[in-house]
Amino acid sequence: MSYFMVDYSGEGPWASKDENVSTWEHFREANRRDQLVNGSWDTLDTLISNSLVACTFGLICHVRRVHLLLQFDTMNRRVVMTLAAVLRDTRPHCLRLAFYRIDIDIVLHMLEHVLYVRDYLSDLELRLNISEGSFNAKQYLDDLAHALRLSKITSLRIELVCFREQFVSVPTECRKRCWQEFRRDYCIMEDTIRATDIRKSAEHFIATLPDLGYIEIMWGSCYMPFGLDGGGVGINLDVGPEVLDIPAEDHPDEWDATW
Numbered sequence: 001m002s003y004f005m006v007d008y009s010g011e012g013p014w015a016s017k018d019e020n021v022s023t024w025e026h027f028r029e030a031n032r033r034d035q036l037v038n039g040s041w042d043t044l045d046t047l048i049s050n051s052l053v054a055c056t057f058g059l060i061c062h063v064r065r066v067h068l069l070l071q072f073d074t075m076n077r078r079v080v081m082t083l084a085a086v087l088r089d090t091r092p093h094c095l096r097l098a099f100y101r102i103d104i105d106i107v108l109h110m111l112e113h114v115l116y117v118r119d120y121l122s123d124l125e126l127r128l129n130i131s132e133g134s135f136n137a138k139q140y141l142d143d144l145a146h147a148l149r150l151s152k153i154t155s156l157r158i159e160l161v162c163f164r165e166q167f168v169s170v171p172t173e174c175r176k177r178c179w180q181e182f183r184r185d186y187c188i189m190e191d192t193i194r195a196t197d198i199r200k201s202a203e204h205f206i207a208t209l210p211d212l213g214y215i216e217i218m219w220g221s222c223y224m225p226f227g228l229d230g231g232g233v234g235i236n237l238d239v240g241p242e243v244l245d246i247p248a249e250d251h252p253d254e255w256d257a258t259w
Contacts, residue, residue: 021078024056028085032058047090048259051079054086063090065123069259070099076106080114087116094123094155098259101130104140112147119152127159129258130188137192141201141217145208155214156205162189162222163258187221193230199243202235213237216246 041061047054052071066086073079087095095117099107107126111117117124128140137160144158198217205215218232232246 024052027056028058031056032060035060044090047092051082051086055082055089057089059089061090063092065094065096066090066092067096067259068098070097070103070107072100072103076109079103079106080110083110084114084116087114087121091116092121094125095121096125096127098127098129101128101132101135104128104143108143108147111144111151118150121151121153123155124148124151124153125157125159127161127259129161129163131163135188135192137189137198137219138196138201141196141198142204145201145205148205149208151209152211153209154211156209156212157216158218159228160189160193160217160219161228162187162220189219190221190230193219199233202233202243206235206237206241218246218249 035058040059044059044061044063046065046067047057047059047063048067049057050069050071052073054066054068068083068086070079071082073082083097097107111124126144140160141158148156198219202215202217206212214234214236216232216234218228219230220228221230228249231248233243234246235241235243
């Protein structure tokens with residue numbers, strides 16, 4: 001394969017604007033033609049990208065695990081079409097999808113109605129990043145279980161992460177410790193997790209998704225934005241029906257915390 005056409009210039013060709021659509025489509029078709037003429041891989045283990053760039057790659061080979069950050073777009077229809085195209089191109093067994101609170105509704109819609117997710121995906125990982133607005137963990141988990149009720153997913157990992165502190169500056173160095181403690185006490189994620197029976201939510205997923213045999217629900221506060229410091233709970237039906245505690249996780253160095 002000779003090249004991939006992807007434009008990373010700062011002039012805005014990857015912004016969510018209608019006038020850029022022809023550029024994306026041109027690059028996608030050019031990349032697919034190049035692979036057909038010059039050859040492509042038989043199989044790739046992992047693809048890590050945002051959803052728009054992954055669509056523009058136009059891959060014609062199978063990818064076992066697709067790891068995407070959902071590209072923001074003002075048009076929901078285009079978000080759905082982009083993700084559906086990536087899944088058709090790569091035919092993954094596992095999809096990891098990271099997204100922000102603003103995209104919860106469109107993600108739930110895609111999980112319920114995109115055919116590949118419903119009929120073919122076996123492993124699903126969802127990372128929800130909270131950086132603005134209010135959030136109700138119980139409502140989100142209930143809606144997610146409903147959206148996936150017809151899927152054939154066997155393994156599900158749900159991550160809930162708060163980033164709100166990253167958008168608030170510390171007033172002064174001498175007040176830093178008190179400010180951080182205040183933010184920790186009132187972290188939106190910690191607050192909503194305390195109000196939610198996460199163990200019962202895990203059991204609800206097992207009861208709702210007919211093929212699900214493994215689930216993890218993890219969460220992290222804004223006090224430690226680069227990890228899942230809250231730990232989580234999980235069920236592995238190969239071991240038993242009990243809900244087990246999962247220890248906190250740190251992300252490795254150089255890891256983009258939002259993904």
